[in-house]
Amino acid sequence: MHKQAMTLISLPESRAEAEALDATDPLALCRDAFALPEGVTYLVGHSLGPATIGALRNLRAASEGAWVNDRVGAWNSAEWIHLSEHVGNRLARLVDAKAGEVVVCDSVSINLFKLAASALPLARTRRLVVEEDEFPTDQYILDGLSGLTGVDLVRAAPGKGISQLEGGVLVKSLVNYRSSQLADMAADEASAQSGGGVIIWDLSHATGVLDVKLSAASARFATGCTYKYLNGGPGAPAFVYARADVADRLETPLPGWMGHSAPFEFTSAYAPKTGTARFASGTPPILSLAALNGALDVFDGVSMVEVQSKARALGQMCLMMAEGMGLDIASPLDPASRGGHVSVCHPDGYPLVRALADWGIEADFRTPHTIRFGLSPLFLGYAEIWDAMSELAEIIETRSWDTEAYREKAIVT
Numbered sequence: 155m156h157k158q159a160m161t162l163i164s165l166p167e168s169r170a171e172a173e174a175l176d177a178t179d180p181l182a183l184c185r186d187a188f189a190l191p192e193g194v195t196y197l198v199g200h201s202l203g204p205a206t207i208g209a210l211r212n213l214r215a216a217s218e219g220a221w222v223n224d225r226v227g228a229w230n231s232a233e234w235i236h237l238s239e240h241v242g243n244r245l246a247r248l249v250d251a252k253a254g255e256v257v258v259c260d261s262v263s264i265n266l267f268k269l270a271a272s273a274l275p276l277a278r279t280r281r282l283v284v285e286e287d288e289f290p291t292d293q294y295i296l297d298g299l300s301g302l303t304g305v306d307l308v309r310a311a312p313g314k315g316i317s318q319l320e321g322g323v324l325v326k327s328l329v330n331y332r333s334s335q336l337a338d339m340a341a342d343e344a345s346a347q348s349g350g351g352v353i354i355w356d357l358s359h360a361t362g363v364l365d366v367k368l369s370a371a372s373a374r375f376a377t378g379c380t381y382k383y384l385n386g387g388p389g390a391p392a393f394v395y396a397r398a399d400v401a402d403r404l405e406t407p408l409p410g411w412m413g414h415s416a417p418f419e420f421t422s423a424y425a426p427k428t429g430t431a432r433f434a435s436g437t438p439p440i441l442s443l444a445a446l447n448g449a450l451d452v453f454d455g456v457s458m459v460e461v462q463s464k465a466r467a468l469g470q471m472c473l474m475m476a477e478g479m480g481l482d483i484a485s486p487l488d489p490a491s492r493g494g495h496v497s498v499c500h501p502d503g504y505p506l507v508r509a510l511a512d513w514g515i516e517a518d519f520r521t522p523h524t525i526r527f528g529l530s531p532l533f534l535g536y537a538e539i540w541d542a543m544s545e546l547a548e549i550i551e552t553r554s555w556d557t558e559a560y561r562e563k564a565i566v567t
């Protein structure tokens with residue numbers, strides 16, 4: 155992705171100024187599409203996007219409608235058989251891909267395995283590279299692939315994946331899950347490709363919140379979550395992107411029947427579908443896919459440039475107010491170098507997040523000290539962020555977080 159100057163939204167210096175920004179916000183109406191309870195400020199859209207009216211409607215239609223009324227016939231009548239590709243085509247616009255280049259299937263973990271294995275023959279050298287601060291599943295998957303194939307896995311220092319690529323295959327997040335640091339997709343692609351290397355982009359923290367430019371950056375491979383900023387629902391399937399000119403040359407290491415060109419011919423020989431659709435493996439989770447399809451309605455007619463610009467303005471507000479509270483900032487201060495969330499550090503970050511939740515402000519925590527605030531622009535407003543950060547200041551000031559109950563860790567943080 156090209157780092158681009160952000161459309162400047164001047165930051166509010168009072169609640170009244172924040173309200174004034176809300177009043178002229180072109181995205182403000184999108185909030186009505188979300189099924190968010192009153193009194194909740196949801197700052198965890200970077201982890202699990204909230205339910206949308208469209209997702210719930212589609213979920214009911216697929217379950218109480220098609221499943222009940224048409225049963226197995228719904229694979230044809232409701233076109234469930236084409237849903238992975240249909241939803242992929244809708245998602246393509248959000249990441250600057252073309253129809254046929256995106257398919258929705260499996261999890262990011264599985265898709266990383268499929269993409270990295272199928273990219274190896276395209277790379278100049280047999281070498282796998284991942285940065286040490288990459289999301290853990292990306293590291294585990296490459297480790298597993300390395301063990302299976304005997305291809306060395308190089309663990310590069312943060313930010314050094316490209317310089318250590320040497321013509322191999324690099325798995326890299328466009329936005330780092332912890333710091334929100336944004337990579338320069340176009341520059342990294344140019345550098346990797348000039349040395350015969352391949353990058354598999356993990357777009358989990360970028361899709362649906364940034365103006366991702368896969369085609370413009372000449373990116374060839376990507377995958378990403380749909381349950382974060384795309385609001386697909388818990389466990390919604392991920393997506394695979396493979397550029398049209400390379401997709402037909404790729405051999406997935408998991409050639410399942412749903413990636414076969416004629417699955418209902420039941421032949422023993424595998425013949426992949428054309429394009430990226432070959433990366434589908436087994437039967438798709440139709441209820442989740444249906445929900446995701448409905449969730450994508452909120453993006454219809456919405457400009458990703460505007461979404462990105464508002465996310466960064468909200469993030470900037472958050473960081474400026476956090477800095478005023480003396481919190482350590484763990485995200486880039488330059489909005490153009492960030493994704494859709496911002497992170498701060500506090501030695502008692504976990505009880506702080508728990509205390510905030512009791513005030514209806516939901517954020518998340520990443521061990522050992524990181525608090526993340528997700529700034530989903532389609533349902534959050536400026537005054538809401540102003541209030542949430544003011545509440546945080548009060549909780550810090552009064553130390554109301556400092557109780558045994560708040561320190562007790564849940565499994566999911």
Ligand SMILES: Cc1ncc(COP(=O)(O)O)c(C=O)c1O
Pocket residue numbers: 260261262263264289291292327331356358359379392
């Ligand atoms: C950057 C990143 N990659 C991968 C994953 C995991 O994806 P999945 O559970 O679909 O395998 C996550 C989950 O939060 C993530 O943040």
